[in-house]
Amino acid sequence: MMNEFEFISWLRQVLDRPVGRTGVAVGIGDDMAVIDLPGGKVLLGSDMVIENIHFTFPDAKPEEVGHKALGRCLSDCAAMAGEPVAAIVSVARPPEMPVEILKGVFQGMMQLADRFGCPIVGGDTSHSEKGLVLDVCLLGKCQRNEPTLRRGAKAGDYLYVTGTLGGSILGKHLRFEPKIEQGLWIAEHLPVHAMIDISDGLSSDLGHMCAESRCGAELFSHAVEAAISVDARKLSAKTGKEAMDYAINDGEDFELLAAIGISPSELPDLPENVRLLPIGRIVEESGILMIYPTGRRVEIQAGGYRHF
Amino acid sequence: MMNEFEFISWLRQVLDRPVGRTGVAVGIGDDMAVIDLPGGKVLLGSDMVIENIHFTFPDAKPEEVGHKALGRCLSDCAAMAGEPVAAIVSVARPPEMPVEILKGVFQGMMQLADRFGCPIVGGDTSHSEKGLVLDVCLLGKCQRNEPTLRRGAKAGDYLYVTGTLGGSILGKHLRFEPKIEQGLWIAEHLPVHAMIDISDGLSSDLGHMCAESRCGAELFSHAVEAAISVDARKLSAKTGKEAMDYAINDGEDFELLAAIGISPSELPDLPENVRLLPIGRIVEESGILMIYPTGRRVEIQAGGYRHF
Structure with missing residues (x-):
């Protein structure tokens, strides 16, 4: 069956x-x-x-x-x-x-x-x-630009998210702001090659982007650390599970994840309503790795929500 | 409440x-x-x-x-x-x-x-x-014509349906053919002023058309009689309820009901896949009446499916 x-x-x-x-x-x-x-x-x-x-x-x-x-x-x-x-x-x-x-x-x-x-x-x-x-x-x-797809990410692209991640179950999943203006601004002003919203969880949605783009990704642990939401830390304090875990695997953050052809230092001034937190980059080899400051490399499995 | x-x-x-x-x-x-x-x-x-x-x-x-x-x-x-x-x-x-x-x-x-x-x-x-x-x-x-709305029917318009009515519960509600080509042909070749599909039942859907068009309708009993489906007659034979009742009130026939500015005798030759059965006409006064050959006039209440 x-x-x-x-x-x-x-x-x-x-x-x-x-x-x-x-x-x-x-x-x-x-x-x-x-x-x-x-x-x-x-x-x-x-x-x-x-x-x-x-x-x-x-x-x-x-x-x-x-x-x-x-x-x-x-x-x-x-x-x-x-x-x-x-x-x-x-x-x-x-x-x-x-x-x-x-x-x-x-x-x-x-x-x-x-x-x-x-x-x-x-x-x-x-x-x-x-x-x-x-x-x-x-x-x-x-009308103002081509649609940004999940496919199209290229090795060398930097990965950005439009806001902090994790812990949406504490309320954000019911009260998030769709990032319409942010998505339009990114497409109009930056060399964006692929974009997806984080609904299933960063690990799952980055996995979707990599699968469609036939590439892999490296996440920089210190950068992801800086993108952990207050709610993810609250949950962590309550459950003892690592806050990073909530940031990577929680669904329904509804932030945008974008693969953009310029590094954080090359970014132009952003409008007040657009945040872009760098979290990693796209690489050729498939798979998603977390890179620690020590040089340790750990493979990340998709741990977010699976449909059906 | x-x-x-x-x-x-x-x-x-x-x-x-x-x-x-x-x-x-x-x-x-x-x-x-x-x-x-x-x-x-x-x-x-x-x-x-x-x-x-x-x-x-x-x-x-x-x-x-x-x-x-x-x-x-x-x-x-x-x-x-x-x-x-x-x-x-x-x-x-x-x-x-x-x-x-x-x-x-x-x-x-x-x-x-x-x-x-x-x-x-x-x-x-x-x-x-x-x-x-x-x-x-x-x-x-x-692209080929303006959309045909529920509103727009005018006193003097003739009412037509694209097929026989009633008894869809015997199977038609699961196997009907959507009348896409027929709808396009009508809009391109005839002075159609209003159109609706019969999903809630003739009496209800004609009521919707009349309400939106701020008019009423007269149904000719002998003409509606001729538009009763085989399935409506089968149901009638089984239940003893009048076949006409099924034709008027059964939902999910998915035939088109059109208010067209020409009489049956003025209709051009129809393509093989288009049937137009005349059943009545649009009048100024609100309400839906069934007109019998004897001259008897009976008000019809919407008896089809009501949403919710």
Whole structure:
């Protein structure tokens, strides 16, 4: 019997065939699909947010659930250096859930939608047998630049993240700011060769970038150390697990990870809302290594969230 | 406490505000949203298909479930006289469901996608607590004509459907053909003022069209009689309920309902794949009436499926 990973591998293979794919520049396997329309490239992607999988009530407020549902899609759009155009929301509500909760969910989405000029233009409503199910589909456009893909990273590129990492479970996963403006600024001002948002965890998402770019990466331990979030350190103090471990493997940071062709010392002045923390570089040999100041080299396994 | 209908009414109101809506030609309230992009108008819409709500296993084969999930979106696109460009599929699978079933679902979708040149370009996979959840989001384009909306029907227009009605529960709801080519042909060759697909039932969907167009409709009983499907008659023979009742109120026929500015005798020759069955006409006064040959006039209440 086929297992889940075999299924996803089968799906990528059958969906990646050329039949009827005129105009599809990038299909399955990036943060969003890229489609060539007569007026330019558009982006299309979706993200599901499901009760008791991606959030639990009452830990999450309804507004935060809505924020997260749309925010995940916006973060994908940021990773493509795209501009959001419009969103579609499908929602399935379990029978016992008060409608007021759904209202809060939509208020959370609309606040974020307004901030990014991304109207919610339609969708579908239905019942669910158990748990709230939200699926947001986002249409984006790339008019100011080419979309930045997971593939394209080159040996010699430096790796940067747009913010600190780890411990998002303490709240950031419900309240993160999608890095739309940051993604656009990076694509317009820097020689960026590949970009992805950190949703599954740095080790997993860097692994995705390396697999698509057919390369490997070295992380500088002292630099990653400097990119550990306050929340990762809080968790570490509580559990005794290393804070570095949370920074490398925690999902849902929703920071951008970019492979850029210039070193930290060559970076131009950054606008106030853009942070770029250097954490390592791209190398030819596959695999991800952590390099310690002593010269010790340790292979990093993808430890983040795996879909399915 | 707010009830469901109040919620949907609230949602339509708050989502229909102008904030950030540059480029949104048509938002909530039609079969798909219409968005103005630099290269032309695009369409965006989504439909959820949920186990034990929209289908049950093993009554439905996995391939049929996939067909239905994508087909519903394609039918919406047909109603807008749009051409499908690409689809995004989000799927949440309950833990106990064999992956083989999911493979069948995607095979059903892909067969339909290939026939309509509409590649599946991405999506999301997740777990569900109970029951299979599929959400398909479709991107369409309108390059050969303006999108046909629910609003725009005028007193004097004749009402046509593209096929017979009722009894889809006997199988058509899983195996219908989305009327993409028919929708395009109608928009290109006839003075169509409004169009919708019959997903909730003729009485409900005609009601939607009339509400959006601020008009009413008269159905000619002998003409509707001639548009009753074989399956509606089969159901009627079994249950004793009138076949006409199934034709008027059953959902998921996925035929197009069009308000066209010419009478049946003025219609040009139709291509082989286009059927247009006249069933009534648009009038100024609100409400939907069934007109019998005797002159009797009976008001029809929306009796089809109501969302939520």
